[in-house]
Amino acid sequence: MNIGEFQTDRSPSGQKAAMETPLLDVRDLSLRIAGNETPLIRDVSFSVRPGERVGIVGESGCGKTMTGLSILRLLPPIGIAASGQVLFEGEDLFALSPGGLRAVRGRDIAMIFQEPMSALDPVFTVGEQIAEAYRAHFAASATEARARAMDALARVGIPAPDKRYFDYPHQLSGGMRQRVMIAMALICSPKLLIADEPTTALDVTVQSQITDLLRDISERTGTALLFITHDLGVVAETCTRVITMYAGEVVEDAPVDDILLAPRHPYTSGLLRSLPGLSPRRGKLPFIPGRVPSLAAMPVGCRFRERCSHAVPACEVYQRMEPVGPMHSTRCGRAGELSLMGAVH
Amino acid sequence: MSVQDLRIEFPTRDRSQTVKAVDGVDFEVLRGETLGIIGESGSGKTTLGRALVSLVKPVSGRVLHGGTDLAILRGRELRRVRADYQIVFQDPNAALNPRMTILDSIIEPAEILGHGNDASRRRDGLDMLAQVGLALEVAGRYPHELSGGQKQRVNIARVLTVRPKVIVCDEVVAALDVSIRGSILNLFADLQRSFDLTYVFITHDISVVSHISDRIGVTYLGKLMELGPAEDVIDRPLHPYSQALLSAEPLPLPSNLRPTRRIILQGEIPSPLAPPSGCRFRTRCPIAEAKCAEEVPQWRQVRNGHWAACHFAREDGHSATGANCNDQKGGSNEDAE
Ligand SMILES: Nc1ncnc2c1ncn2[C@@H]1O[C@H](COP(=O)(O)OP(=O)(O)OP(=O)(O)O)[C@@H](O)[C@H]1O
Ligand SMILES: Nc1ncnc2c1ncn2[C@@H]1O[C@H](COP(=O)(O)OP(=O)(O)O)[C@@H](O)[C@H]1O
Ligand code: SF4
Ligand code: SF4
Ligand SMILES: [Mg+2]
Ligand SMILES: [Mg+2]
Numbered sequence: 214m215n216i217g218e219f220q221t222d223r224s225p226s227g228q229k230a231a232m233e234t235p236l237l238d239v240r241d242l243s244l245r246i247a248g249n250e251t252p253l254i255r256d257v258s259f260s261v262r263p264g265e266r267v268g269i270v271g272e273s274g275c276g277k278t279m280t281g282l283s284i285l286r287l288l289p290p291i292g293i294a295a296s297g298q299v300l301f302e303g304e305d306l307f308a309l310s311p312g313g314l315r316a317v318r319g320r321d322i323a324m325i326f327q328e329p330m331s332a333l334d335p336v337f338t339v340g341e342q343i344a345e346a347y348r349a350h351f352a353a354s355a356t357e358a359r360a361r362a363m364d365a366l367a368r369v370g371i372p373a374p375d376k377r378y379f380d381y382p383h384q385l386s387g388g389m390r391q392r393v394m395i396a397m398a399l400i401c402s403p404k405l406l407i408a409d410e411p412t413t414a415l416d417v418t419v420q421s422q423i424t425d426l427l428r429d430i431s432e433r434t435g436t437a438l439l440f441i442t443h444d445l446g447v448v449a450e451t452c453t454r455v456i457t458m459y460a461g462e463v464v465e466d467a468p469v470d471d472i473l474l475a476p477r478h479p480y481t482s483g484l485l486r487s488l489p490g491l492s493p494r495r496g497k498l499p500f501i502p503g504r505v506p507s508l509a510a511m512p513v514g515c516r517f518r519e520r521c522s523h524a525v526p527a528c529e530v531y532q533r534m535e536p537v538g539p540m541h542s543t544r545c546g547r548a549g550e551l552s553l554m555g556a557v558h
Numbered sequence: 559m560s561v562q563d564l565r566i567e568f569p570t571r572d573r574s575q576t577v578k579a580v581d582g583v584d585f586e587v588l589r590g591e592t593l594g595i596i597g598e599s600g601s602g603k604t605t606l607g608r609a610l611v612s613l614v615k616p617v618s619g620r621v622l623h624g625g626t627d628l629a630i631l632r633g634r635e636l637r638r639v640r641a642d643y644q645i646v647f648q649d650p651n652a653a654l655n656p657r658m659t660i661l662d663s664i665i666e667p668a669e670i671l672g673h674g675n676d677a678s679r680r681r682d683g684l685d686m687l688a689q690v691g692l693a694l695e696v697a698g699r700y701p702h703e704l705s706g707g708q709k710q711r712v713n714i715a716r717v718l719t720v721r722p723k724v725i726v727c728d729e730v731v732a733a734l735d736v737s738i739r740g741s742i743l744n745l746f747a748d749l750q751r752s753f754d755l756t757y758v759f760i761t762h763d764i765s766v767v768s769h770i771s772d773r774i775g776v777t778y779l780g781k782l783m784e785l786g787p788a789e790d791v792i793d794r795p796l797h798p799y800s801q802a803l804l805s806a807e808p809l810p811l812p813s814n815l816r817p818t819r820r821i822i823l824q825g826e827i828p829s830p831l832a833p834p835s836g837c838r839f840r841t842r843c844p845i846a847e848a849k850c851a852e853e854v855p856q857w858r859q860v861r862n863g864h865w866a867a868c869h870f871a872r873e874d875g876h877s878a879t880g881a882n883c884n885d886q887k888g889g890s891n892e893d894a895e
Binding site (some may be wrong): 272273274305318333386388389416417418419420422424425445446447448449450469470473475483484486487488489490491492494497498499500501502504533556557 | 807
């Protein structure tokens with residue numbers, strides 16, 4: 214298996230993708246906690262095309278995880294009301310029966326999380342769990358499922374899969390567990406893999422192995438990826454398009470290279486400029502003042518207003534997502550007049 | 559501060575084996591510098607940091623604080639010298655009592671040491687609150703009312719009240735959003751100037767360590783692999799492990815500006831219960847040779863003020879012959895585009 218660096222040619226596949234119908238189309242997704250007027254997630258709309266790799270970035274608490282979970286209706290049972298549509302190949306997942314949803318989960322759409330330990334059952338071997346994930350969706354003999362599971366372990370770069378099959382989760386390192394999760398997620402050849410911070414708990418050397426693996430698998434099998442992370446470096450190395458979320462809203466949506474070179478939302482620009490690697494050594498580091506507002510203190514109009522150095526009175530009204538270029542849109546009324554700094558200057 | 563052949567071990571839970579968390583390190587911390595320590599998790603960074611402020615006892619070797627071995631001090635004298643060496647942890651909540659007001663938390667260390675009286679401590683605590691950029695009204699609040707970044711400022715104010723000479727910072731920005739890390743790192747830089755501080759800055763984040771450090775040490779499985787001036791370690795690393803670590807950092811750059819060569823290490827850090835023989839990096843080293851399994855590489859000064867522990871480290875930075883670098887036999891593969 215080649216997990217080395219290879220150049221991703223982003224634009225042609227991006228253009229090709231633009232002509233296809235979306236695989237996943239999230240339309241006006243809003244989430245409300247019972248008794249709260251302000252929605253936790255407001256009018257989130259974005260799409261993922263077949264084979265596309267889309268990153269979702271933003272600070273802690275901006276709603277990345279909630280958005281990812283709501284696609285498969287996996288939200289915690291705390292009285293959250295969801296509205297809007299989540300179309301998967303044209304079918305509204307929100308309108309599916311529980312049985313219909315179970316058929317999609319793990320089969321067409323799979324999900325992996327930051328902490329693989331919590332998603333693995335400690336009393337079964339990792340091989341059994343992968344085989345079981347296969348048998349949940351396909352009629353297969355135990356022998357066939359086992360062969361497929363071993364093959365899946367091999368494909369995610371686990372050495373001696375015929376031995377590791379019989380390991381229990383606690384016998385594996387963090388990086389190996391995440392590979393097991395990926396093997397389990399991919400066993401049914403899903404069309405979309407949602408990965409929520411899959412490398413955040415890992416060391417940088419292991420992180421680069423996992424991101425390379427995900428990108429490699431996506432390129433070879435055409436599995437689309439929705440990659441939730443707070444790390445713009447990881448997005449740059451893994452994804453073709455990126456969505457910035459702030460305070461429960463999508464504020465920018467663009468091809469990765471475009472957003473790195475010329476972000477069109479002050480928040481994205483602030484996130485990029487905050488990266489210490491982009492400032493001269495020992496110099497003052499830029500940062501975004503303040504913090505993500507709580508639901509109770511959510512400003513009206515642009516939600517980023519109180520932290521934005523470009524705010525003007527006109528920002529006090531609701532800001533719409535508007536196109537600012539080919540495949541690039543942003544939720545900032547001043548986008549046209551601002552010239553914002555990206556990762557290169 | 560001078561660290562001499564320091565070794566720290568912990569028994570495993572069933573007490574049948576020992577973890578060599580720190581396994582023989584030698585280095586000095588220079589007055590007024592920021593010494594960055596970088597390495598993967600489990601490489602012994604935290605244990606080393608705790609040893610520097612004598613929170614953990616070495617099984618052998620010494621940490622000299624201004625020439626004094628704290629192990630020979632007792633009572634008041636020990637407490638007085640120890641106060642010069644403080645530590646701030648990754649978890650902003652670790653040192654804060656949820657039932658104490660922020661001001662009470664800030665003055666607690668000075669209180670324990672018996673500095674001044676209650677009124678002077680409170681005055682000093684409020685002053686420190688301002689020094690770390692927090693509003694006065696924060697003083698009467700409780701930890702749960704503060705953000706992670708604000709709590710980390712409180713933790714800094716807390717150690718400043720005892721006027722330390724050295725602060726060990728263990729992953730102090732790791733729990734914070736990237737968007738506010740800059741403000742905390744700027745604060746550390748400002749305080750270093752105002753209070754004449756020396757920092758040992760432990761982190762696994764290469765961009766953070768390269769930004770703030772004067773010198774950088776690289777740890778792997780309880781040992782130092784490399785130590786030298788920050789610019790040198792980042793731009794011209796001597797050790798194959800440092801080279802791999804640096805090349806693994808994900809860069810937020812457009813595809814046409816990203817380096818096409820990348821060293822991908824295979825596998826993960828081995829168990830510290832049974833580190834590999836010879837060079838402990840050899841199981842993942844792309845240029846390992848037979849010698850590496852047999853001989854422990856010496857800790858030697860390869861360039862002026864720049865140490866490395868690799869048989870093949872040379873002044874020009876090339877660790878081995880070019881042929882070896884492209885060889886895939888080692889524990890890694892290094893692909894051109
Ligand atoms: N169980 C819960 N009960 C109430 N509110 C919640 C719950 N889980 C999340 N929230 C709130 O929902 C919002 C979005 O949270 P979410 O976990 O989606 O953020 P995130 O962007 O994934 O953050 P992180 O980077 O920390 O993972 C936050 O305001 C959070 O406080
Ligand atoms: N109190 C302890 N008891 C037992 N083992 C420990 C203890 N503290 C650290 N270790 C072990 O020592 C090694 C080094 O740990 P640590 O210093 O925390 O590394 P790092 O900070 O680089 O991640 C690890 O294998 C860890 O499990
Ligand atoms: S709308 Fe106004 S406040 Fe919001 S991001 Fe744009 S300039 Fe800033
Ligand atoms: S001593 Fe050998 S194994 Fe160790 S870093 Fe050098 S070349 Fe690699
Ligand atoms: Mg999350
Ligand atoms: Mg640590």
